[in-house]
Amino acid sequence: MTPYINRRAMLSGIVGAPLAVTAARAQSDWPNRPVRLIIPSAAGGAADFIGRTLGRFLEPHLRQPVVVDNRPGAGGITGTEAAKQSAPDGYTFLIATNSTHAANEFLYRRLPYDPVKDFAHIGMLGTFATIAVVPNEAPFKSIPALIAHARANPGKVFFGYYSSSSLVPSALLKARADLDITGAAYRNITQILPDLISGQIQFAFLDTLSAQPALQSGRVVPIAVSSPQRWALLPEVPTVAEAVPDFVVQGWFGVTAPVGTPQPILARMQGLLQQAVADATFAEAVTRQGLTPGFMDAAAMDRFIAEDRLRWREWVRIAGIEPE
Numbered sequence: 001m002t003p004y005i006n007r008r009a010m011l012s013g014i015v016g017a018p019l020a021v022t023a024a025r026a027q028s029d030w031p032n033r034p035v036r037l038i039i040p041s042a043a044g045g046a047a048d049f050i051g052r053t054l055g056r057f058l059e060p061h062l063r064q065p066v067v068v069d070n071r072p073g074a075g076g077i078t079g080t081e082a083a084k085q086s087a088p089d090g091y092t093f094l095i096a097t098n099s100t101h102a103a104n105e106f107l108y109r110r111l112p113y114d115p116v117k118d119f120a121h122i123g124m125l126g127t128f129a130t131i132a133v134v135p136n137e138a139p140f141k142s143i144p145a146l147i148a149h150a151r152a153n154p155g156k157v158f159f160g161y162y163s164s165s166s167l168v169p170s171a172l173l174k175a176r177a178d179l180d181i182t183g184a185a186y187r188n189i190t191q192i193l194p195d196l197i198s199g200q201i202q203f204a205f206l207d208t209l210s211a212q213p214a215l216q217s218g219r220v221v222p223i224a225v226s227s228p229q230r231w232a233l234l235p236e237v238p239t240v241a242e243a244v245p246d247f248v249v250q251g252w253f254g255v256t257a258p259v260g261t262p263q264p265i266l267a268r269m270q271g272l273l274q275q276a277v278a279d280a281t282f283a284e285a286v287t288r289q290g291l292t293p294g295f296m297d298a299a300a301m302d303r304f305i306a307e308d309r310l311r312w313r314e315w316v317r318i319a320g321i322e323p324e
Helices: 007-028 046-062 074-084 098-107 143-152 164-176 189-198 208-217 263-278 280-288 298-319
Strands: 035-039 066-070 092-097 119-135 157-161 181-185 203-207 220-225 250-258 291-296
Touching (some): 035 074, 046 263, 066 074, 074 092, 074 250, 092 119, 098 164, 098 250, 119 143, 119 164, 119 208, 143 220, 157 164, 157 189, 164 203, 164 298, 189 203, 189 220, 208 220, 250 263, 250 298, 263 280, 263 291, 280 291, 291 298
Parallel strands (some): 035 092, 157 203
Antiparallel strands (some): 119 203, 119 220
């Protein structure tokens, strides 16, 4: 009896074998062209600084250029959607933030991406706080004085914001202190600073990295930080919690990739991120700008983001922010 031959399966195996070999070879050769790092915010902001600093660290290890691709807009949604739509071939990565992967889910009614299902998280780089700053000529230079001024001038105090990290602390302060103050939305940090310095808005919460140039120039005055402890670089500036108990809001930066990116590439990139955080030059550079370096691997980052989504959901609820 002639044995049965499944010619379709045999043909599939013959065709599939070269494809598998080709894919394996492509992964082993990775990277053999420039790698793109999407920054979901404008140049000059915190994510941009982190991304460019990381890119400089990665280039000699990858032996390829790391091309920073700024995609600002919609609280990080524009850049994150661009990353989601990119080919999962190991040549596109995203600087993920608390906005893109935690807060936006509760600040917007519809997201064009799923922060869990559409991405393969690689590693966490660290956390940062925000600093409440006021113009040099402001009549108040502390959180209690700001609260007193706002209560004496209902409807006449305006705050600016450009991300979840700047909106939520201001909205929380408004809710917790029962203030009649109004928020003004800006596209990015570079737009908010001129209005803050000129006094068109009375205060803003800026991430520690983006606030540095304005602080160093003396054009704005820091009055409080949103972290649990005082910031080591500004130890004389109190926490918001010293005036408003249990007030804590922190952000973070990490790296992620489109889901489907080959696991060997993710593993190699994870190892490089761990090296970056441990590197003295990288750590010193980001610490000077307000980031507290702290590496988490992919599994730990998954757990952290799951917990952080719950934190931001609660902060948004307490702040009374209606999703857009």
